Structures are given as structure tokens and as C-alpha cells.
Amino acid sequence: MATVQKIRREHRADGPAAVLAIGTANPESFQLQDDYADYYFRVTKSEHHADLKDKLKRICKKSGIEKRYAHLDEELLGAHPDFIDRTLPTLDARIEMASAAVPALAASAAEKAIAEWNRPASDITHLVFSTYSGGKAPSADLRLASLLGLRPTVSRTILSLNGCSGGGKALQLAKELAENNRGARVLVACSEITLLAFYGSLEGRLDTIFGQGIFGDGASAAIVGADPVVVGTIERPLFEMAFATQTTIPGTEDEITMQLTKGGLDFHVSTRVPKLLKNNIERCLIDALEFLGVSPTWNDLFWAIHPGGRAILDHVEDLLALDDGKLAASRRVLSEFGNMSGATVIFVLDEMRRRMARGEEVAEWGVMMAFGPGITIETMVLHATCHHEN
Numbered sequence: 602m603a604t605v606q607k608i609r610r611e612h613r614a615d616g617p618a619a620v621l622a623i624g625t626a627n628p629e630s631f632q633l634q635d636d637y638a639d640y641y642f643r644v645t646k647s648e649h650h651a652d653l654k655d656k657l658k659r660i661c662k663k664s665g666i667e668k669r670y671a672h673l674d675e676e677l678l679g680a681h682p683d684f685i686d687r688t689l690p691t692l693d694a695r696i697e698m699a700s701a702a703v704p705a706l707a708a709s710a711a712e713k714a715i716a717e718w719n720r721p722a723s724d725i726t727h728l729v730f731s732t733y734s735g736g737k738a739p740s741a742d743l744r745l746a747s748l749l750g751l752r753p754t755v756s757r758t759i760l761s762l763n764g765c766s767g768g769g770k771a772l773q774l775a776k777e778l779a780e781n782n783r784g785a786r787v788l789v790a791c792s793e794i795t796l797l798a799f800y801g802s803l804e805g806r807l808d809t810i811f812g813q814g815i816f817g818d819g820a821s822a823a824i825v826g827a828d829p830v831v832v833g834t835i836e837r838p839l840f841e842m843a844f845a846t847q848t849t850i851p852g853t854e855d856e857i858t859m860q861l862t863k864g865g866l867d868f869h870v871s872t873r874v875p876k877l878l879k880n881n882i883e884r885c886l887i888d889a890l891e892f893l894g895v896s897p898t899w900n901d902l903f904w905a906i907h908p909g910g911r912a913i914l915d916h917v918e919d920l921l922a923l924d925d926g927k928l929a930a931s932r933r934v935l936s937e938f939g940n941m942s943g944a945t946v947i948f949v950l951d952e953m954r955r956r957m958a959r960g961e962e963v964a965e966w967g968v969m970m971a972f973g974p975g976i977t978i979e980t981m982v983l984h985a986t987c988h989h990e991n
């Protein structure tokens with residue numbers, strides 16, 4: 602008779618989990634940051650809020666963003682003018698729209714990841730899906746499984762309202778699943794669509810103006826698995842996942858919040874967030890790297906930091922005295938897409954592997970960090986295996 606220990610040993614993977622493929626997608630419609638304040642106040646018919654328009658212009662100018670994508674374009678908004686007024690009961694209509702758009706965008710990203718992975722979608726054993734843009738069951742994870750033709754036994758997990766830390770958490774869960782289930786192949790999908798939180802401006806609601814200045818829509822996907830199939834180089838690891846932690850900054854529950862209301866998704870991000878992160882991330886980094894028994898200088902590592910805002914990247918760079926270019930992957934993603942909440946950090950990994958393939962980043966070891974409500978800090982130590990691949 603087999604023992605539980607023996608069964609456990611046989612069902613665990615031998616090697617560490619690794620990111621085996623990445624895909625990303627955005628809606629077709631985009632706005633240039635330089636034009637955004639004019640666009641927003643025109644389509645929301647709020648030109649009379651001149652002071653708020655000036656504020657949005659200031660935020661856009663300092664955002665480090667050039668372009669952002671959005672599912673809710675002028676035409677769709679024209680068909681739903683009630684979305685502009687946050688006091689109207691539009692939640693049902695927003696959720697209906699998001700429940701189709703969120704999995705569809707996730708499928709576009711996942712199809713690219715699966716094509717790169719080089720194996721059929723039916724080989725995926727687990728799905729971890731993260732989004733703040735939902736409010737229905739069955740959720741976007743089931744719809745995505747159906748769009749991709751995943752097997753009926755695929756084991757699904759949905760993470761809701763994790764905000765900007767959702768991608769980090771989803772990757773950490775994927776690592777645990779892959780290492781504890783021999784042969785598992787986990788599809789991580791993050792899909793964020795801002796239409797739940799799109800309102801016209803209102804005096805005294807500065808969160809709305811802030812959100813309009815930095816957030817955008819996007820979906821990202823990664824395939825995670827241990828013990829890659831190397832015969833015929835079917836699977837090629839990009840980043841081995843060495844160690845992951847989650848930390849919550851005590852007493853910061855009210856600094857980043859999200860709540861579904863009858864009028865959509867209400868959110869608040871305090872102006873203290875960049876400073877709070879600056880004061881707390883070094884401890885997370887030291888703990889994660891001490892556990893591994895290494896103490897590199899910060900510039901010896903590569904950095905895949907969630908670009909929650911330009912000020913967050915500036916604070917991290919300053920705190921760790923990082924050389925110019927060390928945060929180039931995060932800054933480029935911020936510039937090209939804005940803050941796509943939980944989806945963003947996988948975009949940064951995608952950009953990082955391109956930089957590594959071009960020889961623009963040579964560090965072998967690195968850190969991925971994502972930040973969200975809590976305030977939660979997700980930290981993962983990565984070992985890159987994609988430097989000399991292309």
C-alpha cells in the first residue's frame with residue numbers, strides 16, 4: 602500500500618516552476634496622453650469643470666505615459682451616456698459589458714502565449730484568472746476556458762478585486778500549483794477593463810481625475826510549469842520562479858480601496874502610496890533574498906516593477922540607487938499602455954525578456970514586484986534563462 606508521503610513525493614515536480622510563454626493584448630481603441638484631457642472633458646460633457654481639466658492635464662503631463670487603450674471608446678460611451686453620471690444605477694449594464702469584454706481580451710493574450718508555448722491548449726491543467734472588472738458567476742475564468750477550448754477538468758481559480766497586485770499573486774499561485782502537481786501547466790490570465798470605473802468629473806472627487814490620468818485597459822497571459830519538456834525544445838523557460846512572498850503594510854487598509862456600488866466601481870488611491878511603498882519595499886527585498894542565501898547589490902539584479910505610477914518607479918529607483926535603465930522595462934510599459942492594474946506586471950516581464958534577448962539587460966537574477974490594495978506587496982525572485990535565446 603502506498604503511503605501518503607510517497608504519493609505526495611511522486612506528485613510533486615522535481616524542478617522549480619518557470620514562466621514558459623507570455624502573451625499580451627489591448628483593445629483596439631487608444632488615446633494619446635497629450636490629448637486625453639480634451640478628449641475626456643469633451644466626451645463626458647464636463648468642459649465647465651475647467652479647474653479639474655487643468656488638474657488632469659497636470660497629471661497627464663507628469664504621468665510618464667504616452668498612450669493608453671480602452672474598451673469603452675467614444676462610440677460605446679455614446680450608446681451609454683448614463684455611464685457619465687456616477688449617481689445613476691449603471692452597475693448591471695457595466696457588468697454585462699465587462700463580462701463579455703474581459704474574457705475576450707484575456708483570450709487574445711492567452712492565444713498568443715499558447716502559440717509561443719508550442720503545445721495544445723488542451724494540455725493546460727490549471728487556470729488562474731485575475732480581474733477587478735467582474736461581478737458575476739460563473740466568472741470570466743469559465744468563459745475564457747470555453748473560448749480557448751480548455752479541458753473540462755481544468756482546475757480554475759479566480760482572483761477578484763486584487764487591483765494592481767493581482768498579476769503578482771496569480772503568478773505566485775501558478776508557481777505553487779506547478780511545483781506541487783507533477784506535469785501541471787498553469788495558464789495565468791489577467792484582464793483589466795476600466796469601464797466599470799469610468800465616470801464624468803465631479804467637484805471633490807479627485808480620485809476620478811487621478812484615475813483618468815493613469816489607468817488603461819489590457820490583458821496578459823503566461824504559461825507556468827515545472828520540468829519543461831525539452832525533447833525537440835518544445836518548451837523554453839523564460840524565467841525560473843525561485844521564491845515568492847506577500848507582505849501587507851500594517852495600518853494601510855484605507856490607502857488603496859475599491860468598492861462596487863450601484864453606479865459602478867468606486868476606487869480611492871491616496872497620495873501617500875508612493876512614499877509608503879518606498880518605506881517598505883527594501884525589507885521585502887532583503888527578506889526574499891536572505892532566504893536564498895545571497896546578498897547581491899541592487900544593480901546586479903534585473904527589475905520587473907509594477908509601474909503603478911511614475912512616482913512609484915522614481916521612489917524605487919531612488920531608494921535602491923538603481924542605475925539609469927534598470928527600470929527601463931517598467932517605464933516603457935507605463936509609457937506605452939499606462940497602469941493596466943493586475944495585467945501590467947506580465948507586460949513588464951514580456952518587455953524584460955525582449956530587452957534580455959537584445960542584450961540590453963544582462964543580469965541573471967532579478968526581482969518582480971507588484972503592489973495593490975492592502976497595501977499588499979507581492980515579491981518574486983526570478984532567474985532569467987532567456988538571455989542568449991534569440
Ligand SMILES: CCCCCCCCCCCCCCCCCC(=O)SCCNC(=O)CCNC(=O)[C@H](O)C(C)(C)COP(=O)(O)OP(=O)(O)OC[C@H]1O[C@@H](n2cnc3c(N)ncnc32)[C@H](O)[C@@H]1OP(=O)(O)O
Binds near residue numbers: 669808
Ligand atoms: C484611454 C484610457 C482611459 C482610462 C479610463 C480610466 C478610468 C478609471 C479607471 C480606474 C480603475 C482603477 C481601479 C484600480 C485601483 C487600484 C489601483 C492599485 O491597486 S495601485 C495604484 C498605484 N498608483 C499610484 O499610487 C500612483 C502613484 N502616483 C504617481 O505616479 C504620481 O503622483 C502622478 C503621476 C499621478 C503625478 O505625478 P507627481 O510627480 O506626483 O506630480 P505632482 O506632485 O505635481 O502631482 C500632480 C497632481 O496629481 C495629484 N495626485 C497625485 N496623486 C494623486 C492621487 N493618488 N489622487 C488624487 N490626486 C493625485 C496631485 O495632488 C497633483 O495635483 P495638483 O497639485 O497639480 O492639483
